[in-house]
Amino acid sequence: MAAASGNKKARTHPPYELLYHPGIPGRGEFIRLVFEAAGVSYKDVANESDEGTKSVYALVDPASTGDKDGNPPPFALPALRIPGEGKNGNALVIYQTPAILAHLGDKLHLAGSDEAQRAWVMGHALTALDLNNEAHDTHHPIAVSDYYEAQKEEALKKAKVFREQRIPKFLAYFERLLTGNREQGDGKYLVGNQLTYADTTLWHVLSGLHFAFPKEMEARQKDYPTLFQTFYPAIQEINGLKEYLTSDRRGPFSMGVYRHYPELDRE
């Protein structure tokens, strides 16, 4: 997978390396969208070569107590490696999607314009990621280590609750945020008058929900007009994101966090 399209900003940033599972958007996609929106180059290590994939899995070796550069081992992927930004000019490795988003948000000017906005952006992104996690748990309510088919009965129950209670609760909340920020954000931004990583994160969660629960989302859209008529289309038209989302670098949803099991969707 190639780096973001040429942008003058790219030269002023370190050579960021996204470390994530190959072949699926997954939680790595939240990080990719930030780079693409900022027009900043990055390596998508596991998607670029088999050796890259190997190096990513070596990083989360369950025996590791850290790397030679003094970084602690990540608990799970995604992780971000930033050559030159660690101790004594070594590489820095950080992990956990919200921590990576917070770090990049600050560096790439996607975290709001002051300290208050910065905290709100983090809060809203965390809320969107909670929705992401709940969507995942609809097909794995009992054991992440087991097959969907082995927990399908529970998945049917969990998905019903998710569709009937959790989706409207979260979507109504984001609609309220957009309404409350309409004067500055014009329905297009959750916080202030410019794009933040809260917007890109929410956008991707919504795109995943459209894939996993197409009937449910179709039926619900009319209840959240700002979210679906203004915010969602506006974000995907943003410079950088538009080019990325229409490129073959944007990986399709398949069997990751978002899965389309028709029996889990509305009838």
Next chain:
Amino acid sequence: MAAASGNKKARTHPPYELLYHPGIPGRGEFIRLVFEAAGVSYKDVANESDEGTKSVYALVDPASTGDKDGNPPPFALPALRIPGEGKNGNALVIYQTPAILAHLGDKLHLAGSDEAQRAWVMGHALTALDLNNEAHDTHHPIAVSDYYEAQKEEALKKAKVFREQRIPKFLAYFERLLTGNREQGDGKYLVGNQLTYADTTLWHVLSGLHFAFPKEMEARQKDYPTLFQTFYPAIQEINGLKEYLTSDRRGPFSMGVYRHYPELDRE
């Protein structure tokens, strides 16, 4: 509930207000521990008066699009209100446990000593909070809105997986972090050579697991000697935390995130 014990630092900080459900430690406890460890005063609003409780629930009114001070509505509790720190001298309100911890960690010097440590502290705290959330889901695997008894069959399955797979995976990870940081942290700190909010957060999760799964934790402790023989006892002896944890301000676990259902524990 009274404020933290008198400390000279308290006078240099704004009058922090923790907004959380009354009567349970819950996710509010992660915020309390940071204040107590820093020796900084705070109001525990819902625990101080019925009016306080009312004001907390007004904040998360599902019709709210924000408050008169220009703050967006929190999705859920806990939230933190900081009079004087918002726009035009108004109050600032932020929400989401990790966002509040990150904000306070910076202000109260509990977020590590440089940018790398700051990112690691956030990553480790998020991982401990993931474990917290998984512990919650053992008794509510299907619907957070329904009773435990209505989802007990699924809870038994989920708790088995949690005890046999997830607890050892997380505990082994934190043992590895402590081992990898032994030179600086001496087994007492996850990052660097001083207390951070990652430590207080992990400590509280472990204390909750001891309450909810006493047999499982008893059987597992010997496998993680640094975590249980060094880290856990060291954190609860820290100035501020020791006084708090032995006071009646430390609320007991009961029917919140951590619940002791013997049938969910090891036999």
